[in-house]
Amino acid sequence: MLTEVKKHLTPKQIRADAEFFFLLNLGLVATAAGIALFKTPNHFAFGGTSGLSIVLATLFPRFNVGAFMWVVNAVLVVLGFIFLGIRSMGWTIYSSFALSFYVSAFEWAVPLRAPLTNDVFLELCYAVILSAVGAAIVFNIGASTGGTDIVAMILNKYTSMPVGRALMVSDLGIVLAGAYLYGPATGLYCILGMILKSTVADSAIEGINLRKVCTVVTSRPEPVRDFIVNELHRSATMEQAQGAYTHEEKWVLVTVLTRGQAQKLRLFVHSLDEHAFITIVNSSEIVGKGFRSI
Structure with a gap:
């Protein structure tokens, strides 16, 4: 059966699939770099699985952010299987675990016990830019970074609650938890980062197209x-x-x-x-x- 499918793939389709896979991983690597190199050392919990994992890694310091991302994404994928089915998940399954893998790889290759610089705003800029550009690349090819996107898909299927509002509420909850753990200054930076990320991502998508x-x-x-x-x-x-x-x-x-x-x-x-x-x-x-x- 696999051989028959391969015979029907034209060189153009193969190139298109290869380009899709390359861009998907490029976006995930950029997002992972923003998480591991800038978000985690500064406790920038903007929301999503990375923000939740940063908070959990602080509460349970025995495990790092990458480890918690594996756990959180695995739970969300299982929920996706239950409520959405395997076919509806598509590339979201791959993206969820690939992003966790890349974050763990960065934490292993570049272990950071403190931020790279003493300039918090500079670190915030790179955290926002890398994450936003990575997300823009992934969204632009019709894929997703997984994580809380699975929650959005479930809410969209079973409730009348606007997906954007639900995700904003969950992200705000993670930001407030970060502000409680790391202080009001970090909390304000997180809110600023959450706002800037969506703006930069939209601008990046427009720039790409x-x-x-x-x-x-x-x-x-x-x-x-x-x-x-x-x-x-x-x-x-x-x-x-x-x-x-x-x-x-x-x-x-x-x-x-x-x-x-x-x-x-x-x-x-x-x-x-x-x-x-x-x-x-x-x-x-x-x-x-x-x-x-x-």
Whole structure:
């Protein structure tokens, strides 16, 4: 059966699966680095399984944060099996245990008894950036980091409670526990980190998906079209138009490019037709063939 499945996989599908697996692990490694190198030494309990594990590791110092993440994630995965079923869990199972493994690996490779620096705010920035960028990479490919995402999936299936509100309440509870254990200063840093993480994650996702929507109005459409298709390896939409003031016949070409491709197109059009009109607009929501699927 496995051999039959492999025969039906095209080289393109294999490359896509390999890219997905690479990006998933890259995001999990970045998240684990933020937890092990910056969150744990500073007791930044932002919420989630990492925040809960930091609190538990303080209450039970015999075990480190990585060990508690294994336990907490295992419990959540079992709950997912019971309430959601194996099929609904998908890559969440892998993400839960892979993140625990990477955190344990960092704790083994870089054991820290104290923060790397004496600048708490600097440590907070790196804790937020690494965790947010890692989560953004994972979410952007349609996966999750596991952990409390399983709780969100269960709540979404069995209750009418908004998932975002439920997760915020649980994260706030972990932050308050951290503030009680580590003092009000650390608690305030945790609240700040929790707010910044969502903002940075959203910005990171937009940055990853950022594209340039280019509109070219020119009287020489063929060279521009050929450049887009043959040199930039993209397509475009063309339509004939008329200038409102001069009443001259023009062509409008619309295409979506990366930042580098948009720069090449701008320089090419400028050298080809000095009277051409170009608008370039940022967009992070491009849906269609060659971009995000519908």
